[in-house]
Amino acid sequence: MKKRLFAFLSVLVFMVAGFGMTALAINTYQISGVVSAAISTSETRLVQQRLKSWGYYTGNVDGIYGSKTRSAVRKFQQVNGLAVDGIVGPNTAAAIGFTIKSDDNSTSNNDLYLLAKCVYAEARGESYVGQVAVAAVILNRVESEKFPNTIAGVIYQPYAFTAVSDGQINLEPDQTAYNAARDALNGWDPTYGSLYYYNAATATSSWIYSRKTVVTIGNHVFAI
């Protein structure tokens, strides 16, 4: 009797905990990656270098403000009595030993960031060329009169990319996604102007099969 009661209670506790965890997981999924650094790649590199030599940071000095860098900054802020937010603001920068450049002539490279995010969300399991190809399709759409005329417009067009609809777009991109996005922005296009791609194993729309196939790279079929 007692055993049964215990089992029952455990199940209840797990259910409640599970519900809470799911809610929490959904929340972090939505939040993670949205907070980004207000500093440039070279400044990020400097931060990584210093925090590495002081033992806060263990990752690569790659100039990408990812989760490892963020948690290292958090640790640093905690130890040094700064506001713990994982963001390098003026105070944290001063404590690390540099001042944030407020250069009006510098343009923040949002296009590259957005493109890298979309590539990472849509194609992180693909080979390097597969990722360049996805980035190229996004840029081909920007050029095409059938689609919106900005990178943000194309990426956030309703139903255009599943990884945007389900929130994976907010994951922090890795170096490969950045490299692929940069190559595509420099005009590299292994798909020769393709406007569509689909996974032949999972695509459900019959319309997509009517498009003219250009090339298959990894799991994606690229088409015009």
Add this chain to the structure above:
Amino acid sequence: MENNNVMSGNASQERNLNIRQDYFENRQQRRQRERAERKRDMKRERVRKEKIKRYKSAVVGLTVAVSILAATTLGLGVAYGITQSQANTYGTQLENVYQKNYYELVDNVNNADMEMSKLLNATSPSYQKKLLMEIADASKNMQNNISYLPVDGENVSESVRFVNQLSGYMSTLEEKVSKGQTLSSEELETLNKLHETLISMKQNLNRMSMNMRNGYSILTASNEMNGELSSFSIDFSQIKSNDVDYPTMIYDGPFSDSVVNKEIKGLSGNTISKEDAVKEIDEVFKNVSNITYDGETEGQFATYNYYITTSDMQKLYIQVTKTGGHILTVSGQNESDVKNIDMKAGEKIALAFAKNNGVENAKVVWSEELNNQAYFNIATVKDGVIIYPELVKVKVDMEYGTVIGYDAITYWTNFDASRTLKKAGDITIKLPSGFTLKNKRLVLAPLEYNREVLCYECEGEKEGITYYFYFNAQTGVEENILKVVQTSDSSKLM
């Protein structure tokens, strides 16, 4: 008698003893029995009490469990209620964004229709120019409104295409009118067709507006699936525009019809086999340790595709053209922190690679170093003029000094060995005040509407910022200006 008595006295004694014994025995037995009974009673009582106790604890347990369940249900209920009300709030907000864009779309279509009717009857160039600009603005806004609505790509692309082409065509005509030219009868004919399309769009939107007044929710309709498509996608696709034939010269984007059907000038030679392609790769990359065939590319450029692994363990994707057997693209990346060569050495490697692939008489026109990868744009030079349309892009790994990226699509599309260049006219170039001229050279620049124009490319600097000015080498007209923009991690031309 006495004896008898004695005897009888003895016997009675014995009997008494027996009786007493019996008595004692009985008493003992009774006591035992009583004790046993008491024990049994106590046991029974204990069992009864235990039962009660167990029963009580079960009741308590059950009560606790029921309370926890109730509390959890209540908690989940409250959480669900909050989530539901939040979802409702978000839903309402989303519906409002949809409705705003829908109604703005209707307004913009109505405005464009109105201005177009005026334009068809306007005679003064200045008023025509004003109307053309207004229609171009309205169609840009339409594009923006449509991009907010939850319609599946294939159902929206025709509408987006129509409004993008409308705005492009209006801008072209506006430029023409600005130069003092009049609209031709063909152009007026096209404008008439565009007007008809706008009117049909307007009528279809009006029909939808009637539904909206009867409580049509875009959000609800976008969540109702009707086969593969949502109800809203189906409803919206009714608004589809008619096809209008535009003069082909108005688009400069790579997907304008004229470019899609563009002839590939540079590729010539025999059609090669897969074995030849492998040989070509082996010749160019001398360090191939593994090669895997990965299908073909169809379309403009037909290629054989391969994955290779080099002896430096670099993984590269290579496309070789079937015609002529040229390496068309190489895709790969370097993620290492090690740097063994500088940009100067990288430049030599890039130029040698391009030459190896048939790009002769070329020089580096732009370079950049990023994450231990050296990027070079290489263009051919003819009679001292840089031919920008004949451009290849090369990426060199700065750890091993090998090529890990290559793109010769533009080059093979435009390469023309028999290209003749006009002579530069005798013109004087003057940069705006405050600019220092850093460099001047003759270039063939690809400009809008697929034009290739001989220009003076002048690098000017003002207050530390670099601009490139392009002056038509025959007329001296300023054709284009590019500004070097320092982004957070690199510089780029805009």
